[in-house]
Structure formats: C-alpha cells, structure tokens
Amino acid sequence: MKEFQDHLLKSKRIVALVGAGLSVSSGLPTFRGSQGLWKNFNMIDLATPDAFYIDPGLVWQFYSWRRFNALKAKPNRGHKTLAKLSMEAASKNIEFITITQNVDGLSIRANHSKEKLYEIHGSLFDLKCTSFMCNYVDHDNFKNPLTKALADTEYEYDNTKRKRKLLDDDLDKEPSLSPQFKPVKEISESELPQCPVCKDGSLLRPGVVWFGESLPLRTINAIDNFIEYDKVDLILVIGTSGTVYPANSYVDRVKVKGGKVAIFNTDIEDHILNGEEKDTWGFKGDAAELLPKALEPLIGDIY
Ligand SMILES: [Zn+2]
Incomplete structure (x- = not known):
C-alpha cells in the first residue's frame, strides 16, 4: 500500500475505471445475481x-x-472517494476522469463532477x-x-x-x-x-447501451483524447477485473505509455496479488472500503 500511495502522490494524470463490483457494495444486484430473469423474462432479451x-x-x-x-441504493464510500477526487483534482493540479461501466447513476448521486464522469454504457x-x-x-x-x-x-x-x-x-x-x-x-x-x-x-x-448497439461515440472519443493527450500516471481499476473489453484496452494503453495500475476488486488473479505483474498493484476486497483508505493521503477523509 505504501508503494502505491507514494506513486499516487506523484501522479499528475489519473484515470478511474469503475465496474459493477462497486455497485454491488451498494447492495445493487447485477444481472447475474438474479439469474438474469425479470418476471420470467430473460433480461438480455429485454435489453x-x-x-x-x-x-x-x-x-x-x-x-x-x-x-x-x-x-433505493445509496452511493457508497467508494463512489464518494472518486467524487471527492473529481472535485478537488484541479486545486491539486491533477487531471482526473472516471470511466464507469455502470448505468445506475450512483456516481452522479455521490456528487461526482459531471464533466469528469464518462458513463460508457449510458x-x-x-x-x-x-x-x-x-x-x-x-x-x-x-x-x-x-x-x-x-x-x-x-x-x-x-x-x-x-x-x-x-x-x-x-x-x-x-x-x-x-x-x-x-x-x-x-x-x-x-x-x-x-x-x-x-x-x-x-x-x-x-x-x-443495449445489446447490439455501439458505445456512445462522443464519450469514447473524449476518453481517447484524455488518454492519448499525455501519459496517464495511474489507472485505478475498481470493482472489475479489468480483463474484459473495453476495460482491458484502457489498462493496456496506460501501461504501454509507462503508467501504473492499481486494482481494487473482490477477485484478483494470484500473480497480481503476488506482485508478479509489472507496474500493477492488486488490493483484494470490498472496493467501497479499500478505496477511501488507499486514497486518503491524497484527498483526506471522506465524510
Ligand atoms: Zn424527439
């Protein structure tokens, strides 16, 4: 954690990549959690x-x-941590964006900066x-x-x-x-x-974004511009393994340019936990609890 936090405090450009795991911490079931059915309809057929x-x-x-x-769900301490960073980044001379794969509105309800939030699945x-x-x-x-x-x-x-x-x-x-x-x-x-x-x-x-539809072009372009504009020092991968498209492509592009990766998830591959993956930290557990602690040296306590 210390090594990660030293790098965090030196980072000038940071990306957070958020997946379903962070919403699970707010008690929001994923499609998979309910066997994919709603009133005997297959959710995939409805979307x-x-x-x-x-x-x-x-x-x-x-x-x-x-x-x-x-x-009914409430934003958790993980959402609030990213929201606080989004609001304080400019005053700390940090460029920061959050890319979320979640459609539940919890980041906005945690008062995340609208301009710094990219909801790639709408x-x-x-x-x-x-x-x-x-x-x-x-x-x-x-x-x-x-x-x-x-x-x-x-x-x-x-x-x-x-x-x-x-x-x-x-x-x-x-x-x-x-x-x-x-x-x-x-x-x-x-x-x-x-x-x-x-x-x-x-x-x-x-x-x-429904099955068979493409991701929103303007959002994807804006993210591409941020990532290509200059080196991203750190990508925080939260509530997702980061191994599925498009998450993995963002992680790869940050690493190629020399940026580092920190994963906060309940499920992390062993070789990452053992520190065998170059420039990658893995913090296994509930991201809603781990993230506030990990970012505390940068943004202090969250309420
Ligand atoms: Zn109209």
Missing part, C-alpha cells in the same frame, strides 16, 4: 432495440423496475428520443415513476396476493412460498414517456 420496438410498454416496465432499485436516468431526426436527451432525470401508467410497475412481486395465499393455505399442507409475480401491464405508447421536442408522440427510451 435490445428490437424488444423496445416490439413492445415498448414491456421494456419500459423492466427499466422502471431497474430505476426504482437503483434509486445511464438508466438519461432519456433519449427514439426519432432518428431528433437528438433530445434528458440527463439525470431521477423522477419515479416517469408516467402515471408506469406507477406501481416497479415492484417485481405481488406482496398482497402472497400474504393472502399463505393465510388461505391449510396449515397441515406445506405452504407455497413461491412469490407471485406482479403481472406485466399492457401499456400503450401514449402512456409512456414522450419527447417534449418532437411533440408527435415519439417515444423516449432509456439512455443505456
């Missing part, structure tokens, strides 16, 4: 442009549920117009529910039915504990979020 085209009401109910869960809280002719985006809209029709669709299970069922069951029989899914509503397009600019009933869609 596509085709699914939205075929049944926008269904897809909006899925995202309403995800927005609700993200809003955000559950951005709403984009679906019209090709329109580039309207509503950023960081934390309203819930978004429309009257979406109210009450954010709950996955029907708790009232479940309780009644348990009471009705004969005590001798084994009670059925399988929860009842709240049925998916039929919602017409006119009851879904619509573009205020087009005014022709064009739907707004969740501003996340």
Whole structure:
C-alpha cells in the first residue's frame, strides 16, 4: 500500500475505471445475481432495440423496475472517494476522469463532477428520443415513476396476493412460498414517456447501451483524447477485473505509455496479488472500503 500511495502522490494524470463490483457494495444486484430473469423474462432479451420496438410498454416496465432499485441504493464510500477526487483534482493540479461501466447513476448521486464522469454504457436516468431526426436527451432525470401508467410497475412481486395465499393455505399442507409475480401491464405508447421536442408522440427510451448497439461515440472519443493527450500516471481499476473489453484496452494503453495500475476488486488473479505483474498493484476486497483508505493521503477523509 505504501508503494502505491507514494506513486499516487506523484501522479499528475489519473484515470478511474469503475465496474459493477462497486455497485454491488451498494447492495445493487447485477444481472447475474438474479439469474438474469425479470418476471420470467430473460433480461438480455429485454435489453435490445428490437424488444423496445416490439413492445415498448414491456421494456419500459423492466427499466422502471431497474430505476426504482437503483434509486433505493445509496452511493457508497467508494463512489464518494472518486467524487471527492473529481472535485478537488484541479486545486491539486491533477487531471482526473472516471470511466464507469455502470448505468445506475450512483456516481452522479455521490456528487461526482459531471464533466469528469464518462458513463460508457449510458445511464438508466438519461432519456433519449427514439426519432432518428431528433437528438433530445434528458440527463439525470431521477423522477419515479416517469408516467402515471408506469406507477406501481416497479415492484417485481405481488406482496398482497402472497400474504393472502399463505393465510388461505391449510396449515397441515406445506405452504407455497413461491412469490407471485406482479403481472406485466399492457401499456400503450401514449402512456409512456414522450419527447417534449418532437411533440408527435415519439417515444423516449432509456439512455443505456443495449445489446447490439455501439458505445456512445462522443464519450469514447473524449476518453481517447484524455488518454492519448499525455501519459496517464495511474489507472485505478475498481470493482472489475479489468480483463474484459473495453476495460482491458484502457489498462493496456496506460501501461504501454509507462503508467501504473492499481486494482481494487473482490477477485484478483494470484500473480497480481503476488506482485508478479509489472507496474500493477492488486488490493483484494470490498472496493467501497479499500478505496477511501488507499486514497486518503491524497484527498483526506471522506465524510
Ligand atoms: Zn424527439
């Protein structure tokens, strides 16, 4: 840790790369955590442009549920550490950006500088117009529910039915504990979020990157510019192994130019933990707890 902190204090250009593990520390389940199912629908089938085209009401109910869960979660000390660094970097003569793969809005809610945050998979809280002719985006809209029709669709299970069922069951029989899914509503397009600019009933869609879509070009270009402009002294890899695209490409590009890597994750390869990977530190554990300690010499305590 000491060796890492010595390098940290000398670093003038720093990148943080954030993955799902940091949100798990806030109690937010990942796709994998719930077997990838929502009300018997495969989440992967719902997160596509085709699914939205075929049944926008269904897809909006899925995202309403995800927005609700993200809003219930609270930014943790890891988010707050990066937020504090983003706010204090300029006064410390440090150039700093955070690249996050998470769509849950927790970094923004931790008061991370908006200009220094790149959400490469978009955000559950951005709403984009679906019209090709329109580039309207509503950023960081934390309203819930978004429309009257979406109210009450954010709950996955029907708790009232479940309780009644348990009471009705004969005590001798084994009670059925399988929860009842709240049925998916039929919602017409006119009851879904619509573009205020087009005014022709064009739907707004969740501003996340769906399967089969490319990463947002302007965001990717801005990150490329930051990384290519000058040597990055340090890349913090947080809540991700950093071995999957695009995370691995950022790590590689920093290393090629002589920058160093620090990984904060519950899962780290042995040879990294043993210090056998050149210019790479591995800190195994909960990033929400490790990160504030690791960055304390630079930014002090976080509240
Ligand atoms: Zn529009």
